[in-house]
Amino acid sequence: MDKRKTVGRLLTLWVILTLNFALPRLMPGDPFLHMSGESGDVFTTYTREQADYYRHYYGLDEPLIRQYGHYWWGMIKGDLGYSYAFKQPVSEMILRRLPWTLLITTGALLLSLAAGTLLGAWSAWKGSRWQDSLFYTGFMVISEIPAFLVGLALLVTLAAGKNWFPLSGAKTHFMVYENWWQQMGDIGRHAVLPILTLGLTRTGGIYLLVRNSLRTVLTKDYIRTAKAKGLRHRILMVHHALRNAMIPLVTRVAMQLGTLMGGAVLAENVFQYPGLGTLMSRAVTARDFPLLQGVFLVMTLGVLSANWLADWLYQQVDPRLKKNHARRQKGGVS
Amino acid sequence: MRWQLRWTSINNAIRWFTLPGKLALLVFCLLVFMAVAAPWIATHSPYRSAGPALSPPSQDHWMGTDQLGLDVWAMILYGARTSLLIGMGTALLAGLGGGVAGIIAGWYGGWIDRLLMRMVDILMAIPRLPAMIVLAAFFGAGMKQMVLVLSLFSWAAPARTLRGTTLSLKEQPYIRMAAHHGAGLLHMLGRHLIPEMMPLLLISMIRLSGRAIVAEASLAFLGLGDPTSRSWGLIINHAVNFRGIYLTPYWQWWLFYPWLFLTLLVTSLALVGRDLETLADPRMRSR
Numbered sequence: 283m284d285k286r287k288t289v290g291r292l293l294t295l296w297v298i299l300t301l302n303f304a305l306p307r308l309m310p311g312d313p314f315l316h317m318s319g320e321s322g323d324v325f326t327t328y329t330r331e332q333a334d335y336y337r338h339y340y341g342l343d344e345p346l347i348r349q350y351g352h353y354w355w356g357m358i359k360g361d362l363g364y365s366y367a368f369k370q371p372v373s374e375m376i377l378r379r380l381p382w383t384l385l386i387t388t389g390a391l392l393l394s395l396a397a398g399t400l401l402g403a404w405s406a407w408k409g410s411r412w413q414d415s416l417f418y419t420g421f422m423v424i425s426e427i428p429a430f431l432v433g434l435a436l437l438v439t440l441a442a443g444k445n446w447f448p449l450s451g452a453k454t455h456f457m458v459y460e461n462w463w464q465q466m467g468d469i470g471r472h473a474v475l476p477i478l479t480l481g482l483t484r485t486g487g488i489y490l491l492v493r494n495s496l497r498t499v500l501t502k503d504y505i506r507t508a509k510a511k512g513l514r515h516r517i518l519m520v521h522h523a524l525r526n527a528m529i530p531l532v533t534r535v536a537m538q539l540g541t542l543m544g545g546a547v548l549a550e551n552v553f554q555y556p557g558l559g560t561l562m563s564r565a566v567t568a569r570d571f572p573l574l575q576g577v578f579l580v581m582t583l584g585v586l587s588a589n590w591l592a593d594w595l596y597q598q599v600d601p602r603l604k605k606n607h608a609r610r611q612k613g614g615v616s
Numbered sequence: 617m618r619w620q621l622r623w624t625s626i627n628n629a630i631r632w633f634t635l636p637g638k639l640a641l642l643v644f645c646l647l648v649f650m651a652v653a654a655p656w657i658a659t660h661s662p663y664r665s666a667g668p669a670l671s672p673p674s675q676d677h678w679m680g681t682d683q684l685g686l687d688v689w690a691m692i693l694y695g696a697r698t699s700l701l702i703g704m705g706t707a708l709l710a711g712l713g714g715g716v717a718g719i720i721a722g723w724y725g726g727w728i729d730r731l732l733m734r735m736v737d738i739l740m741a742i743p744r745l746p747a748m749i750v751l752a753a754f755f756g757a758g759m760k761q762m763v764l765v766l767s768l769f770s771w772a773a774p775a776r777t778l779r780g781t782t783l784s785l786k787e788q789p790y791i792r793m794a795a796h797h798g799a800g801l802l803h804m805l806g807r808h809l810i811p812e813m814m815p816l817l818l819i820s821m822i823r824l825s826g827r828a829i830v831a832e833a834s835l836a837f838l839g840l841g842d843p844t845s846r847s848w849g850l851i852i853n854h855a856v857n858f859r860g861i862y863l864t865p866y867w868q869w870w871l872f873y874p875w876l877f878l879t880l881l882v883t884s885l886a887l888v889g890r891d892l893e894t895l896a897d898p899r900m901r902s903r
Contacts, residue, residue, distance in 0.1 A: 294738045305754050419636055419887070426886035428830045430837050431879055434852070434871065442862035449862055537740075544745030548834055552856070562746065563838045566753050578750045585743050 291590065298582055302575055303353045306340055335366060339572070362579065363572035367565075372576035375561065380580070382452050383557035386473055387546050390480035391535070397481065398488025399531075403524055405489070406496040417489070425486025429545035433479040433552035440475065447475050450554035472555075479549045484542060491534050496527040529596075536592030539585045629895055637891035640884035647881055651696035660687035662694045662846050673869050680869035682851070683858060688873055694846035695874065698759070699881060702832045703825035705763040706770055710828075711821035714771030715778045719809060722782025723801055733779070736772040744769050748831060752840045759842060762835070766828045774820040781813055815896045819889060826885035833878055848874040 341349045356363070362372040401421075405414050424432070441447045448454070452472050459465040499505065500523055508522050550559030558577050565574035633641065650657065659676070660666035665685035666677070673680045679688035721732040751765045785791055791808055799807070835841060836849025839857075843850070851874040861867050 290734065290737060293734065294741050297738050298742060305750065308754075419890075422890060423883050423886055426826060426830070427879060427882055428834050430834060430852075431875060431882075434856075434875055438862065438867060438871070442867075540741070540743035541745075543743040544834075547745055547749070548837065551838060562749060566749065567839060569753070571754075574750055574753055578746050581743055581746045586741060589741065 287593075291586070294586065295583075298579075298586075299354075299357060302579055303350060305575070306336075306571055307346075307349075332366070336571070339364070339366070362576035365565075365570050365573040365576075367568035367570040368573065372573050375573065376558065376576055376580050379557050379561050382555060383546055383550070383559065386476045386480060386549065386555065386557065387542055389473060389477035390484060390546075391542065393477060393481035394484035394488055395531075395535070398485045399492050399524075399528070401485070402489045402492025403496060403519070405493045406500070407519065414493075418493075421486035421489045423486075424482060425484070425490075427483065428548060429479055429483045430548040430552050432482055433475070433549050436475050436479055437552060448472050452556050476549045476553050476555050479552065480542070480545050483545055484538070487534065487538060488531065491531060492527060495530055496523060499523050499527045532592055532596045536589050536596075539588050539592075543581050543585055629892070632895055633888075633891045636887050640887035640891075643880055644884040644888060647696055647877070647884070648700065650693055651700045654693040654697055658687070658690040658693045660690045662686060662690035666690070670866055670870070672865065679873045682854065682870050688851070688869060691846045691851055692848070692873055692877055695848040695851065696877070696881075698845050698847040699829045699832065699878075702759065702762060702766070703829040703885075705759075706766040706828035707821040707825035709763060710767040710770035710824055711774050711817060713767065714774035715813070715817050715820075717771065718775035718778030718780075719782050719805065719813075720801075721775065722779040723786065723804075729779075732775065736775055739769065739772040742769075745831070745834060748835060749838065749840060752835055757835065757840045757842050759845060762832060762842070763828075766831055769831075770824050770828060774817065774824065777816060777820055778813060781816060782809065785809060785812060815892075819892050819896055822885060822889045822892065826882060826889060829885070830882055848878045852878075 337343065341352060344352075360373060362376065364370070365372050365375060368375065401417065405417050437449065441449050448471060453465075453468050454472075457468065459468070505518070505522060508518050513522075546557065547559035547562060549555070550557045551563050554560060558581060562574060562577045565571075565577060630638070630641065663686075666687045667681050667685050669681060669683050669685040671677060671681050671685075677687050677689065679692065681687055682691075717732050721729040748765055748769060751768070752762065755761050755765065785808070791804070794804065794808065832841075832847065833849035833852075836847045837853050837856075839853055841847050841850045841853070852871060855861055855867065855871040855874075858866065858870075861871065
């Protein structure tokens with residue numbers, strides 16, 4: 283793998299971890315005395331006891347170098363700190379909620395990939411001019427609208443209006459499941475709207491990319507050759523055109539993982555879905571900084587590692603890169 | 617003369633807009649008017665209780681009131697100010713800052729280019745919204761802090777775009793000739809670079825302001841907003857946190873109107889930006 287890139291990644295990692303260390307120490311004035319957060323309907327001020335606790339917690343009475351050393355040692359051990367408001371280790375709280383966030387983000391990713399590719403391909407091959415421009419405008423607008431507005435619209439129409447889906451949560455409270463299927467069904471029903479919300483906001487970008495790159499690919503010489511060979515239409519389209527058009531998709535999806543994470547935070551808060559996003563907003567409401575930073579760190583590390591994985595995947599998928607170690611072509615065929 | 621020239625070019629540009637683009641421009645102008653004329657259009661104060669709590673739309677409160685009896689229409693009007701100010705502030709700060717950074721990186725190259733582009737790469741790798749949540753939680757969520765936090769995470773895109781353009785402009789014969797004659801960066805900027813890049817920078821700034829408005833609304837929705845200012849996201853936050861709002865009719869005005877106006881603003885900005893982009897595209901291609 284590219285050496286320059288590895289250096290860049292390690293640098294990114296270091297910057298993020300150091301920023302995370304610096305934030306509570308950069309706050310103007312004495313952070314824990316003057317901070318009085320107001321958020322929603324909850325009003326919190328720090329008592330002297332809490333302020334002393336935080337000062338001791340962050341080790342603000344020690345020299346900076348030693349604080350930094352302690353911080354790194356904690357990070358290496360996987361210790362994300364202790365939540366004051368919830369009286370629990372941060373890493374445990376995060377681990378308990380991580381599966382839910384993973385469920386809706388992967389669900390939304392798969393949904394948007396499938397829908398975006400299908401619609402994009404359809405638009406490039408069959409769509410008439412006005413259908414194409416309708417789809418194009420529609421998807422472009424939807425991908426600009428923040429996830430919580432889309433989520434609220436779905437919530438009001440499909441859950442509150444029609445009662446098709448539950449309003450909030452990830453499963454029915456106090457429900458005793460008779461069998462495995464029932465449990466899966468309940469969890470699935472609760473996950474539909476968050477996944478739909480997040481998937482809808484992400485489909486637009488994928489649709490546009492597939493449509494545009496497919497149009498470019500269709501003008502290439504090898505497509506003409508394949509046509510001249512008398513290949514059947516479906517084989518030509520799927521094996522020759524779509525496969526090549528989808529290569530830049532890997533990079534695009536990887537680049538948008540951060541946005542996906544941001545969307546998940548919003549969608550979870552609309553549906554009160556018990557993932558990392560709602561944990562984050564609870565940390566904000568309670569002004570629980572260790573918890574807030576822990577969630578942020580896990581989200582960022584998750585996005586970064588997924589990015590690296592996607593890069594590796596890209597090199598496996600694109601035969602041009604495997605063969606002659608050519609310079610990475612940004613954006614692929616388009 | 618110059619002004620006249622510009623006016624006709626704006627006129628020409630609008631003529632090239634698609635129908636949705638024209639409609640979007642109209643909606644956008646209307647929203648700007650609402651924001652500017654808020655004190656004269658509003659029938660009640662957005663800061664004081666103006667009637668019974670949670671009353672449905674009526675003659676007096678034609679978008680109803682919230683749980684404190686605040687007039688929703690007044691809050692919508694003043695909320696437009698918040699959204700537009702934040703959008704403009706961020707677009708100016710991040711657009712100009714990022715633009716200058718990009719031009720410097722492209723013009724000088726070398727270590728300063730490497731440093732700036734490293735920073736851009738790092739910024740682009742961090743998930744934006746979670747990072748902004750953390751920063752806003754630490755540094756407070758007043759208007760100024762909000763613009764700063766948003767700009768911090770927005771300058772990367774215009775920096776990258778303008779660096780690319782600077783790099784390609786640098787190779788143009790007339791620029792090289794000017795540099796050969798000893799023109800410095802400042803002269804170059806004022807005389808050649810900025811006029812060439814203005815359309816690009818403007819489009820970039822429109823996109824930035826759209827993103828900033830969305831980000832501000834998202835943060836306010838999560839409860840990270842200036843509680844003394846009026847913001848659409850904050851109204852939504854209050855409405856959503858009202859216990860059992862979906863089981864009552866209250867959402868039909870308290871939640872619906874801020875939702876509608878936010879959607880209108882974001883959509884219109886996106887459509888206008890798209891049309892401007894296609895307008896600028898042939899120019900970029902011909903280069």
